[in-house]
Amino acid sequence: MITLKAGRERSRGDARDHVAAAHAGIGMGPLKRISLYSLRHPFQASLAIGATIVASILQLSIPRLLGQAIDQTQTVLSVAGEGAQEALIWTAAILLLVSVARGGFTLVQNYFSESVGHHVGYELRLAFYDKVQRLSYSYHDRVHSGDLITIGLLDLDGLRMFFATGLVRTVLLAVLIGVGAWMLLSTDLLLGFLALSFVPFVAWRSSVAQLTLRATWLILQEKLSVLTRVMEENLGGIRVVRAFSGQKFELRKFDVASTDALELAHQRVMVRVKNTSMMTFSFFVAMGLVLWVGGNKVIAGEISVGTLASFLTFMTILQMPVRQLGLMVNSYARASTCGERFYAFLDAPVEIEDKPEAVPLEISKGVLRFEDVHFTYPGASVPTLNGISFEAHAGQTIGIVGAPGSGKSTLAHLIPRFYDVTAGRVTLDGQDVRDVTLASLRRSVAVVQQDTFLFTTTIENNIAYGDPWAKDRKIERAAESAQLHNYIMGLPAAYDTVVGERGVSLSGGQRQRLSIARSLVLKPAVMVFDDSTAAIDAGTEHRIRSAIRRFASDRVTMIIAHRLSSLMHADTILFLEDGRIVERGSHEELLALGGKYRALYDLQTRPTDDLEAAQ
Amino acid sequence: MSVVQEDERDVAAFPGQRPPRASVGSHRVEEEVFGKAYDPKTVRRIWAYVKPYRLKIYLSVAAVLVFTATQLAIPLIIGNAIDTGLVAGGDPAALTWAVGAFAIAVLFNFAASWVQETQVGQVAEHVLFDMRRAMFAQLQAVSLSYMDKTEVGRLMSRLQGDVNSMQEFLETSVISVGDLVLLFGIVAVLLSLDPWLGLLTLITMPVLFIIRIFWLPPAKRAFWAAHETNSLTAGAMAEGINGVRTVQNLDRQKVNFDLYDDKAYHNLRTQLTGSKYAQVMVPIVDSLTGISMATVVVVGGAMVLNGNLQVGVIVAFLFYIQRFFDPIRSLTMQYSIMQRAMTSGRRIIEVMDLPTVIEDKPGAISLTGAMDGSVEFRDVVFGYDPKRPVLKNVSFKVNPGETVAVIGPTGSGKTSAMALVHRFYEVQSGAVVVGGHDVRDITQESLGEQVAMVLQEPFLFTGTIFENIRYNKASATRDDVIAAAKAVGAHDFIARFANGYDTMLEQRGSNLSLGQRQLLSFARALVADAKILVLDEATANIDSYTERQIQKALEILLAGRTGMVIAHRLATIRGADRIIVLQNGEKIEEGNHDQLMELGGLYSKLYNMNYSSFDDIPDEMVAQANAKAAST
């Protein structure tokens, strides 16, 4: 595969350096920050800028040479002679040389400014990816994945191209317009003024236009992201759409979003057209003036035909860069808005990360403790967990029951530190989970999530996701324990079957078992099953349970379930209500207690008639 | 700050080695980007979207021609001004005439460029939106068996990337008509001004053509590779974002970072190669321009010197030379754009041509709330892969107003059977009959209105809780929504939010617990007010307590409606009138609670064992049950 061949010539350390460097400069303006960052490639950057200066000076000399050539043909008419012919050849030779050289320098300029852009893009992408992976659950809860993708694609692009389209172009324009103006004005003041008359107008117009375009573009981007979201959710939730015959409804949603965007897109076209047409027009008006006034000057004998011709060619050369002024302004505007968003993302505080003095987790006895744990979701007004305390030893099983929203998953998410407790602490073998390294902690705690997410890859790769080095045998054993092996072997491609997006081609229970197998590959000290057998029949579940009981002796197992048969064998069962433990004890103890657990048990075991009678 | 964690597993056991079975992003390789540049079939189909705007297109082509004509004229006018007005003492009147002509040309130029750009720009935007809408509409009808196999990201790239490259093509193609005319115009003008000098100057043109012919194939490959690696990198990034919770959960960050680094670095290399190919043409074009200019200066100069040529012609020549590589450059660019557009066009058409498979028959019946609400499976055979049936000759009938439970081990085909009631898929043989009509004779829309489903996996849209519960039932009032929420026991937790029913849900409802999401999707099905209610594990993530309350509320709400309930928790189906037991896609038992208990088969055994498994039942018992079912 291509990806594996790439990049042998560099070390992994480089990638980490890039990421660290991208984080430098917090608090700086985005333009300054990206400029400094681009200069991390000093060799390429200075080549690009140096070449730009030389290339533009060479380009400016071309009209001069052409004018000189024309004058040489004119002198020849009056003072005929061999010398004139020779002079022409010389001019032509220089012209050729200058053209070739200009081409070469432009190549250097373009290539190296693009190259800086590509390198910066590569490095920022790494920093972005790294950040995505490090930001904690609460950040990802808040921010729509589509918005993150926009930052990682569009905003990053705006930023990475700033060197080429902003900085290098600034140098180019400064030289071309500055030196060009000086050359024109010093040749003939009046004609120079006329020739340059379009410059301020065009510069102003194109800057205004680009800024307007930029502003509308930002709105457009927002509208387009709404449109994108409508399309994406429609396709992602296609079964819901079909189940409710919501196609027309969805099309209306699409039309609303689409019409909005189309209108703005139209506006943009109009702004753009109005300006390009006007800019071209002003350029030609200035050219007409130069032709007229200059022509009269030639007639009056004040200047030569060659000078006039060189003025006119100058103008054609200046036309492009002057128009580009607008692009340059746009590039600044774009880089600064993109940069603001991108760096805001990059600088977002990582709520959950290693403390500087964090040490790897050391598991000895395997004791999990919750000590008066409180937790409130960021932005929520009511606490989700209120004073949770319990302890579990290796070999023990903790069962958790409770109504939807009572805080069971939240509790489980505190153990591998997907969220940090608001008060109290969670410890493993006496070590606060906040004091150990995340990597070691998460490798010791496996959570089979309630909401199964599978990757669009083979069954084998999905099972091995947490341990890509696992031996085939290990993967098969995990699948066997999860009661999935037989099913997999019945598939035409067996373990190489690609599961559809998020696992659509599997039944609900098969998805859950795959996700169980994925966790069984690991050798954690704490294993949490968060309602992960809800879609699995009791019999299959029973067999999964007996299969994994073999490894259960050296780990804490936590089972969250609604079906009491799933957790009645637990050593301790916690009954959660509104984030509080309202009952605790073994199955028998809780039955004897005759409280809420008992009521739940009755509901699940006794026939309806008995229930009605009992009430 | 340590940015990336060291991973002991990696370093210890496999120093520096890539993990054998890990990847980020999908390993799909996009179809070739550069195909034929002209494919009449594709063009004809795409033309259908342009046709409504053809008058605008004709207008802008006309404007482009005028625009090109003025571009051709301007150097001529300047040259003429020099020759008639300036040399040999000068002629102010001729100069004034020339400047007048120049002014007229400029006015035309202005008007033409205005017309052309507004028309083309707007048409291109319109076509873009039209095509996107047509595709989106088509995707609403495409059969689920296709959608199951296709990644959302891939469809999104059709809806965005491909339509954009069509737009780019439309915008540039009108301009390239102008370029083509300009190219021939320049050649014609140069040759007519002075055939010899013209020929000499134009020699560089075929040279450029030849160079480009050699340059194009490798350059195309390089651009294609750059495009390809770029979208692969973007895909890997999107996957990293969407799966971030799982990545952190399984501590895959470090491995993924390294894999992503490989992809991004490979992308960097191909981008640089692409840049090289793009930029290498610059000095070539510049040198050729230099050669042409030098030729004009030397040869043309000598001719002026001999009095065979006027100096204004040289000026005009020099002006043209500066321009005449532009059309060649943009035309060859246009060629690639066109190739890309053809490929995009083919992909767009591919989407538009996707088999809907499931279509309303002409004269299909529209189901109304007046139908009886019965559901019948007649010898249904169905498989996602026709060779491997998931349902094998399943027959049963649900009478009007009945509630029937479908139970069976995981993967036995329960969800698939329910999908058939809604005609998500077409049966291979047999028939599914709803309200007395084969589902194939019913319009899909009316079927959807009469069958409400709670899907096994709750899906919520970004938006408020209210919008989610109401979904497409525009006639539902706020009270209806609240009543449904109360019935499923969701009202309490909704009311606890500061904004109540107007609380915004995050993506897929991630700020709710899974059970809460399930309750909302349950409420959504109630609001739909359908005759038949299908509950696929609708209470799997809900405690029995809440479930019992829901059941009680439903008894009143669903009086006279038909219900089909799938559940693994046997307590859930207690209220069912009849129970159907599926195993391996076969119906092995059917009857009401008492009948099944009396039968002494699977169900009774299960019921008595209460927590035992379907699979614990010996095979002979299954066979026995089957035999019994066959004989009755």
Ligand SMILES: Nc1ncnc2c1ncn2[C@@H]1O[C@H](COP(=O)(O)OP(=O)(O)OP(=O)(O)O)[C@@H](O)[C@H]1O
């Ligand atoms: N979209 C699909 N494409 C291909 N195969 C599928 C698809 N959906 C389900 N299957 C397969 O069809 C079989 C039956 O699946 P189905 O979802 O109907 O099972 P189920 O009885 O609902 O199971 P569960 O209780 O686990 O939800 C399974 O083997 C599954 O892998």
Ligand SMILES: Nc1ncnc2c1ncn2[C@@H]1O[C@H](COP(=O)(O)OP(=O)(O)OP(=O)(O)O)[C@@H](O)[C@H]1O
């Ligand atoms: N990411 C989040 N942001 C804000 N609030 C949340 C978030 N996740 C859950 N909540 C809220 O916290 C409460 C507890 O949720 P949790 O997921 O822990 O419930 P649960 O007990 O696991 O429920 P279930 O049985 O439905 O899975 C709920 O009221 C829920 O709305």
Ligand SMILES: [Mg+2]
């Ligand atoms: Mg939960």
Ligand SMILES: [Mg+2]
């Ligand atoms: Mg199912």
